[in-house]
Amino acid sequence: MSATDMVDSGTVLPRIAIAEPRGLRFLRVVWSEGSRAGREDVIDLxxxxxxxxVYKPLRDDATLFATARLIEDGDVVAWDGxxxxMSADLLLALADETMTAAEFRAFLDRHQLTQEAAGxxxxxxxxxxxxYTAAGPIPRIVALACYGFEARKRAPQGSPTTSGKGRATIPSI
Structure with missing residues (x-):
C-alpha cells in the first residue's frame, strides 16, 4: 500500500446539506449523508x-453566530473570524444527544410511563x-437520561454495566 492509497472503512461520514443559525446557540441542520441522512435537527451548540x-467569540455574539455557513462540501460549518x-462529526455527536418532542413521547410509550411516572x-x-411532550425542547440532560435508561434496560443481567439486581455498577479494574 502506498501513502496515497484510499482505505474505505464502509462507514458513511456525516455531511450537511443545510446549516442555518437559530437564535444565539442553536443551529438548524439538514443532513445529506451519514447516519442521519435526510433528517433535520435543531442542535444546541x-x-x-x-x-x-476556540468558540468563546460565539458564546454571546448573535451577530457573529449569524454568519454560520457551510464549507468543505458540507463537512464543516464556519463562522467569520x-x-x-465546527466539523460535521462534532455536530453529529451533539445531534445524537438531542431528542425531539415526538421521540420523547415515543420513549414514554415504549416504557409505558405516565407523565407523573416520567417526572x-x-x-x-x-x-x-x-x-416536553407537547412541543419541547427537551433539555440535553433529560435526553441523555432517557438514552441511559434505555441502555440500562437493554443490558443483559450480570453484564459489566449492571448488577444482578439491574443496578448500574462500575466494573472494577
Missing amino acids: SPALFGYK DELE VLLGRSRRQIAN
Whole structure:
C-alpha cells in the first residue's frame, strides 16, 4: 500500500446539506449523508461553545453566530473570524444527544410511563414533562437520561454495566 492509497472503512461520514443559525446557540441542520441522512435537527451548540476555548467569540455574539455557513462540501460549518469552524462529526455527536418532542413521547410509550411516572424518573414535574411532550425542547440532560435508561434496560443481567439486581455498577479494574 502506498501513502496515497484510499482505505474505505464502509462507514458513511456525516455531511450537511443545510446549516442555518437559530437564535444565539442553536443551529438548524439538514443532513445529506451519514447516519442521519435526510433528517433535520435543531442542535444546541452550548456544550461545544462552552467546552472549547476556540468558540468563546460565539458564546454571546448573535451577530457573529449569524454568519454560520457551510464549507468543505458540507463537512464543516464556519463562522467569520479566526478558525471558527465546527466539523460535521462534532455536530453529529451533539445531534445524537438531542431528542425531539415526538421521540420523547415515543420513549414514554415504549416504557409505558405516565407523565407523573416520567417526572419521578427524570426528576422533573409532571407539568415539565407535559411541556416536553407537547412541543419541547427537551433539555440535553433529560435526553441523555432517557438514552441511559434505555441502555440500562437493554443490558443483559450480570453484564459489566449492571448488577444482578439491574443496578448500574462500575466494573472494577
